[in-house]
Amino acid sequence: MEKPILVLVIHLFLITGVQAQITGLWKITDEKSNVEKSVVEIFEKDNAYHGRVVRILPTSKSTHCDQCTGALKDKPLVGMVIISNLTKTANGGEDGTILNPANGNTYSCYIELVGPDRLKVRGYLGLPTFGKTMYYTRLKS
Numbered sequence: 407m408e409k410p411i412l413v414l415v416i417h418l419f420l421i422t423g424v425q426a427q428i429t430g431l432w433k434i435t436d437e438k439s440n441v442e443k444s445v446v447e448i449f450e451k452d453n454a455y456h457g458r459v460v461r462i463l464p465t466s467k468s469t470h471c472d473q474c475t476g477a478l479k480d481k482p483l484v485g486m487v488i489i490s491n492l493t494k495t496a497n498g499g500e501d502g503t504i505l506n507p508a509n510g511n512t513y514s515c516y517i518e519l520v521g522p523d524r525l526k527v528r529g530y531l532g533l534p535t536f537g538k539t540m541y542y543t544r545l546k547s
Contacts (some may be wrong), residue, residue: 407415411528424460424496427522428448428498428499428517428519429447429448429449429450429456429491429515430447430448430544431445431446431447431456431460431523431544431545432447432448432457432542432544432545433445433541433542433543433544433545434446434540434542435540435541435542435543435547437465437540437541441465442465443462443463443465443466443467443489444459444461444462444463444466444483445459445460445461445463445545446459446489446542447460448457448525449498450483450494453488453494454491454493454494454499454502455491455492455494455498455499455502455517456487456489456490456491456492457463457487457488457489457490457504458485458486458487458489458540459483459486459488460485460487461482461484462484468483468485468507468508469484470482470483470507471483471486471507471510472507472510473507473508473509473510474483474507474510475510478505478510483507486505486507487505488504488507489503489515489517489527490502490503490504491506492515492516492517493496493505495518497514497518497519498516498517498518498519498525498526499515499516499517500516500517500519501514502514502515502516502517502531503515504527504529505521505547506535507512510516513529513530513531513537514529514530514532514534514537515527515528515529516528516534520541522544523543523544523546524541524542524544525541525542525543525544526539526540527539527540527541527542528540
């Protein structure tokens with residue numbers, strides 16, 4: 407009887423440790439040009455993960471959401487929440503949304519920690535099969 411309890415405690419410890427590593431500052435690199443564009447903060451609010459732009463790097467051509475519609479049209483990217491309402495999982499989050507400021511479109515998304523300093527971010531329409539994956543790199547202090 408003691409062994410199952412020990413396994414449960416270890417499992418809970420590992421899940422908590424991984425979840426704690428999701429939050430923080432992450433660099434976004436353009437996958438086509440391999441140029442670092444911005445820094446996003448992944449944070450927890452209302453028991454879900456969210457992400458907001460905290461810095462636009464000098465290599466980025468855009469500072470405002472020119473392609474967005476509605477209330478976000480022409481708003482500054484810094485401070486903008488671009489990842490919303492990810493339900494926490496053992497190694498990331500799922501069933502959330504992500505805004506692509508380059509085209510103003512919002513997609514379903516999930517995130518997955520694939521290494522201590524590497525975050526897989528997948529945006530998609532309908533099924534995850536029909537989407538695009540980006541990798542964020544943890545910003546070192």
